[in-house]
Amino acid sequence: MKLILCKTYEEMSMAAADEISALVASNPCCTLGLATGSTPIGMYRQLINRYKKGEIDFSGVTTFNLDEYYPISRENDQSYYHFMHQNLFDYVNVPKENIHIPNGEVSDPETECQEYENLLTANGQIDLQVLGIGQNGHIGFNEPDSSLWALTHITDLTESTIQANSRFFEKEEDVPKRALTMGMVTILKSKKILLLANGKNKHEAISALLDDRITTSVPATLLKTHPDVVLICDGEAYYG
Numbered sequence: 001m002k003l004i005l006c007k008t009y010e011e012m013s014m015a016a017a018d019e020i021s022a023l024v025a026s027n028p029c030c031t032l033g034l035a036t037g038s039t040p041i042g043m044y045r046q047l048i049n050r051y052k053k054g055e056i057d058f059s060g061v062t063t064f065n066l067d068e069y070y071p072i073s074r075e076n077d078q079s080y081y082h083f084m085h086q087n088l089f090d091y092v093n094v095p096k097e098n099i100h101i102p103n104g105e106v107s108d109p110e111t112e113c114q115e116y117e118n119l120l121t122a123n124g125q126i127d128l129q130v131l132g133i134g135q136n137g138h139i140g141f142n143e144p145d146s147s148l149w150a151l152t153h154i155t156d157l158t159e160s161t162i163q164a165n166s167r168f169f170e171k172e173e174d175v176p177k178r179a180l181t182m183g184m185v186t187i188l189k190s191k192k193i194l195l196l197a198n199g200k201n202k203h204e205a206i207s208a209l210l211d212d213r214i215t216t217s218v219p220a221t222l223l224k225t226h227p228d229v230v231l232i233c234d235g236e237a238y239y240g
């Protein structure tokens with residue numbers, strides 16, 4: 001695992017945007033795996049600025065998002081569909097038809113997950129998957145458990161994730177209790193993985209990622225089996 005230790009959130013966001021810019025410049029028709037949460041917002045801001053300055057062109061890029069709450073309407077301002085449009089897609093030129101986000105509105109989530117996984121397989125490998133990390137070490141919405149699902153699936157959120165994510169909702173009861181998420185194998189199939197983490201509250205999860213053990217009780221530790229992971233984090237996440 002390669003480590004890029006940054007002094008500030010701004011520096012982290014620049015470093016992450018640099019990775020994406022370099023990839024899109026060398027492979028304009030690449031596939032990006034994208035993440036939500038507060039962590040990648042600065043990176044998306046950087047990418048929007050670079051696009052406005054004509055430094056990056058997304059016209060050939062395809063994107064697949066990691067996850068979505070279930071059930072949730074795309075119009076709900078807490079949906080990841082809404083998040084991605086508000087923080088990136090409304091401001092850059094990724095073609096609409098190239099944008100993929102699991103659909104939290106469907107009545108049959110199992111079929112939606114199967115179709116999402118099939119679409120990913122048909123598209124070919126994700127060139128670069130961006131990840132944040134939950135305080136409990138979850139990746140996407142792969143929550144700590146005694147076993148993990150390999151492919152895209154519907155999952156229950158843990159109490160700690162519902163609580164952590166309730167800061168975005170009016171009240172905790174409004175947080176959906178389930179989500180659609182790529183599985184750990186779906187994620188590990190990506191050519192390269194970029195994991196972003198900042199703040200003290202991520203220190204425990206990052207420590208588990210940096211020690212020698214792999215355990216499904218900290219899903220992020222499975223990333224140790226991947227040959228090309230870049231961890232971009234700040235001192236608080238790294239040192240505690």
Ligand code: GLP
Nearest residue numbers: 036037038039132133134140141
């Ligand atoms: C959510 C998302 C994850 C994200 C995590 C951390 O649960 N499903 O993909 O990594 O939150 O979010 P934040 O970056 O806001 O700490």
